Amino acid sequence: MPDSNEMKKTILQYVIDEYAEEDSGLTYDTPLISGGLVDSFSMVSLKRFLELKYKISIPDERATPEAFDNVTKIANLVLEFL
């Protein structure tokens, strides 16, 4: 099972690379959905990334804006399905 810190680092880097316009000082607790950085449509590609990267399947009903609102929450969600 991947290390939780390592996982958070990987997810944060992906979010920075894919969704942030420039280095915007993102942290593990930066609100992504409610903060407007990742919208509900982009969430689909983020979910897809997580499923491919960690070889899991996240049910749609669990992929809520609240569950995806920061990197820490996302990592916790992924850990549930590993």
Add this chain to the structure above:
Amino acid sequence: MSNIGSYDNRLHDFSWKIAEQELGYRPGDTINIGWYCSDRICQLGKADKIALIWEGHDENSTRTYSFNDIRILSNTIGAFLRNLGIHDGDRVCLFMDKIPELYIGLLGILKIGAVVQPLFSAFGDESLFIRLENAGTKAILTTRQHAPKIQKILATLPDLQYIILVDDDGTKALKAKEIAFSLDRALPVEHLDVFPTKAESPSLLHYTSGTTGQPKGVKHVHYSLISQYLTAKWALDLQEDDLYWCTADPGWVTGTSYGIIGPWSLGITQCVKDSGFSAETWYRFIEKHKISMWYSAPTAIRSLMKAGDNLVKRFDLSSLRHLASVGEPLNAEAVVWSEKVIGKPFHDTYWQTETGSIMISNFPGMKIKPGSMGKVFPGLTAALLDPDTFEIITEVNKPGLIAFQFDWPARLRTYWKNEETFQKKFRNGWYLTGDRSTIDQDGYFWFIGRDDDVINTVGHLVSPFEVESALLEHKAVAESAVVAKPDEVNMEVVKAFITLKPGFVASDELELEIMNFIRKKLSPLAMPQEIEYVDTLPKTRSGKIMRRLLHAKEWGEDTGDLSTLEND
């Protein structure tokens, strides 16, 4: 008592002069939306009334602005632009999130007679380029976060002279054509000579997508105020003491017509929440600011339904007086749900970027038929036309094309640099909306769908052509076809069918790569939510891709006449 009173009575004695007189406008006068939404309200004795309550993602970041603040700050932005050499008729783009500068900037640009070009801040560089290039935009107001997208395409935009950063804090060096501007630090301009725009002077240029060709710039004029003022008053029922929340982004027409012009021309206090969607955040915002009139969209309402009824009960939403919806057809379940759970039904309204103002609505005080678009706004002449003959359909409940007599104040005047496409919107003297519906025995319209391949997702139109073209720019894609796929929450989402170039192998990783490619190039809305790899795409004998076959497959419909299908 609602503003409209009796809908039937209004039908009999209607004239747009009602709005003209209430606004103190006489034909031939100057009419400037920027002035009407700020200076005039102050002259009416409401200078100290709150015009805007703004809240960012952080709930403690609330800022309030009176109508006098809005007047002075829009003067300040107008004077700044004028000093840069921006003149009447120049196109000035607003490209930022829902921050106060967006709302105030719009009035400032209009006050100097320039044309506002609002663009959705999530647009990628290609979407941005197509629209800025077409408009010949001279200046763009944006923020540090979004400026890199402009820098990426700057070399290909010879008309663009200024990139104005409204949130520059001086910590980073300015790049090519960038200028720092801060509303907080700029010297307030008490008096500005407002440009004497006339009824037909251009005001806004909103871009919308069609089935074919690039996005079209919908040209509106200052006289649109007449429609926007009266529809905000009668259809949305905005009243003096209301705290109004329009959830639309001013990058789209609802966010300008009813997120700025309608409410402020009436001197109404409006609230803005600049954050992503979360059911809990939205309910808390309504409770905290005691929102009384709420104008939202079906996708948001369906997302709230999905969040559950128990969540609603945790908040005091008793301040809500009137609810309305726009963007896509509002399903009957959503109307019934809101009445049951929130205590008020959402009133569906129907209009388009091209119409500029509400055309069909469930009016306050009128019986709502859940699932219906409602009835025609007084003063408008609407009909359903036969799709083949373009003759008026008189039979009740028979589907037809929604058409209007082209005579209301907020109608588009043309498509920017595309008069030919504009002229194609007319048949037998009727303006065609491109939408289909039926009309029941009581005169209520019932939406059926688009008359073309345009995808309506979250209430925004996405052109399949634009997505297909962008897909072909990906190194792995040989051919592409894009259609709408039904979606429970968003009504429709984008689905792409692609064939791959030799040497590329279909995989989930490639699908994700292509999805992100389109998201960044065009926008998250345009990103295919699903990509299906196929060996060949269905084509006519002349080689044209038959989108309708793919569409029918997605919707479980009959594929219809296949006689023109290419026979391999």
